[in-house]
Amino acid sequence: MVKITAAEVSKLRKSTGAGMMACKKALVEAEGDFDKAIEILRKNGLKNVAKRDDNETSEGVTIAKINDDATSGVIVSLNCETEPVTNTDQFVALKEAIENVALNSNTKEELLAQTVNGKTISEMIDDIRIAIQENINVAQYARIDAPFIGGYTHGGKISAVVGLNQKNEEVGKDLAMQVASMNPTSLSYKDLDPTYVANETEARIVAIKKDNEELARLGKPLKNIPQFISRSQLSDEVIAQAEENIKAELKAEGKPEAIFDKIVPGKLQRFISDNTSLDKEQCLLDQDFIKDEKKTVQDYVSASNVEIIGFKRVSLS
DSSP: OOOOOHHHHHHHHHHHOOOHHHHHHHHHHTTTOHHHHHHHHHHHHHHHHGGGTTSOOOEEEEEEEEOTTSOEEEEEEEEESSGGGGGSHHHHHHHHHHHHHGGGOSSHHHHHHOEETTEEHHHHHHHHHHHHTSOOEEEEEEEEEOSEEEEEEETTTEEEEEEESSOOHHHHHHHHHHHHHHOOSBSOGGGSOHHHHHHHHHHHHHHHHHHHHHHHHHTOOOOOOOSOSSGGGOOHHHHHHHHHHHHHHHHHTTOOGGGHHHHHHHHHHHHHHHTOHHHHHHBGGGSEETTEEEEEHHHHHHHHTOOEEEEEEEEOO
């Protein structure tokens, strides 16, 4: 039997972060072979930590990395189970390693295969999982390439990048902030799937009717039940009918037709606003601009003379 010294155990412990007894046992099993002992510790550690693979990882950090020319942007969420782990030396080193190589990849798999100081990102994640005994993973990865990229990270918990057709740092940052804050899922209502819109309309109407039953019981004002929820549903025929309905209401109220032209546009705009709730929630260009809610994002973009090529967002939740 090979004799294992305290110095050898200490060296292995310092190198791997494993416990003293685990290091001694690994060295004995490896017959004093240091590299083999490291591999044994790794295999044993991964077996133990694999039991945590299904544990929720809602803590961690998000990373936004943009190249020097601002033509490529990558965002990553590095997740863990508990917030204190994010302050450990190992986790900070892993975050920095990912930042250094993030732009060298086009997919999450390519990122995990990137090598830093002789180890892949995937191996670095395994090492910290073993040392800390916590589930750690790159949960989300996204990349965007465009003539100009704007980025924004909020509190280390949400990161967003937006691609524009030309350089405009202020607009790029503003729009990235919009994406981070409002979490749009598509660029425009024109991109929404008709079946999804139809199903969502039905579900929302049912939900509002149920809410109104409770509001009525409490004697509170009822919520408006929309006919539609997206501009994609407001055909020329629907708009024309809405205009006719508005004019009929004005006539019933005794308003002179001579002033209809001053009243109808505002009421028609209100009709559109009341029936496009889905667009405001999920479509970037149709959302209210967070820096000036009197404008839509489309208004802001048009005034800035830029075009949005695309956007990406990652968050811990």
